[in-house]
Amino acid sequence: MSAEVRVWDPLVRVAHWTLVTGIVASWITGELESERARHAHEWIGYAVLAVIALRMVWGWTGTHYARFSEFVRGPAHTFAYARSVAALSEPRYLGHNPLGGWMVVALLAMATAAGLSGWLSVTDRFWGVKWVQELHEALANTLYALVGLHVAGVIYTSVRHRENLVRAMFTGRKRAT
Amino acid sequence: MKSIYFFAAAALFAINAQATGLATCESGNRDGWQTEEKLTAVLKEKGWQVRRIKEDGGCYEVYALNEKGERVEAYFHPRTLAPVPTGAKGHKG
Numbered sequence: 001m002s003a004e005v006r007v008w009d010p011l012v013r014v015a016h017w018t019l020v021t022g023i024v025a026s027w028i029t030g031e032l033e034s035e036r037a038r039h040a041h042e043w044i045g046y047a048v049l050a051v052i053a054l055r056m057v058w059g060w061t062g063t064h065y066a067r068f069s070e071f072v073r074g075p076a077h078t079f080a081y082a083r084s085v086a087a088l089s090e091p092r093y094l095g096h097n098p099l100g101g102w103m104v105v106a107l108l109a110m111a112t113a114a115g116l117s118g119w120l121s122v123t124d125r126f127w128g129v130k131w132v133q134e135l136h137e138a139l140a141n142t143l144y145a146l147v148g149l150h151v152a153g154v155i156y157t158s159v160r161h162r163e164n165l166v167r168a169m170f171t172g173r174k175r176a177t
Numbered sequence: 178m179k180s181i182y183f184f185a186a187a188a189l190f191a192i193n194a195q196a197t198g199l200a201t202c203e204s205g206n207r208d209g210w211q212t213e214e215k216l217t218a219v220l221k222e223k224g225w226q227v228r229r230i231k232e233d234g235g236c237y238e239v240y241a242l243n244e245k246g247e248r249v250e251a252y253f254h255p256r257t258l259a260p261v262p263t264g265a266k267g268h269k270g
Contacts, residue, residue, distance in 0.1 A: 128240025
């Protein structure tokens with residue numbers, strides 16, 4: 001067994017699984033039609049926004065692999081990586097690979113937009129306003145589609161590099177080479 | 178990994194249990210329904226600011242600010258325009 005290194009710090013891991021739980025819970029409570037589910041849905045939304053805010057701050061101030069500057073690459077690097085994926089010759093990254101990094105950004109942005117539009121929909125000003133309700137649903141559905149893509153990418157990359165990336169998000173450790 | 182199976186099961190259950198809204202009405206065919214405009218007028222009279230009316234579970238579902246300026250989501254029977262308590266199933270009006 002080759003050496004393992006610490007990649008994902010505790011805040012990254014806790015934030016990740018809290019967001020997984022919150023987004024799944026918001027989906028379930030969004031589908032259920034009851035006063036209690038509505039109430040829960042609203043508060044889950046605020047909690048998700050708070051966790052995202054924390055994760056964003058950590059993205060500028062946190063440990064090496066937690067930082068946006070570590071995993072958000074420019075277009076040239078990202079497209080080169082995408083071509084290498086298509087050619088089945090993509091390199092392994094210890095942190096997020098370039099496509100995974102952009103997925104993190106997309107997920108955080110979409111969850112923020114979905115959360116804020118939900119918040120808007122329960123203000124006096126925008127209560128019952130059709131376009132706000134429809135925008136919230138569209139953003140949430142886009143978020144769920146991105147989650148599906150994210151999971152597919154994680155499984156694919158795990159298979160390609162023969163490592164369990166889901167486990168790594170629990171333990172924080174990855175094979176060094 | 179177990180938590181993922183749990184969530185999948187919970188989600189499937191949620192979709193299956195997905196109800197028809199906060200209330201349902203036995204409102205028959207549309208010929209006997211009063212119009213949304215009528216309902217809006219009745220509620221306006223009460224001092225409500227109606228934002229949106231949808232049909233849900235055979236009832237009219239109304240998003241509005243009530244006479245106290247509070248956000249409300251209320252159900253009304255399309256034949257009688259009587260308020261339908263949320264949680265009511267097959268309300269006859």
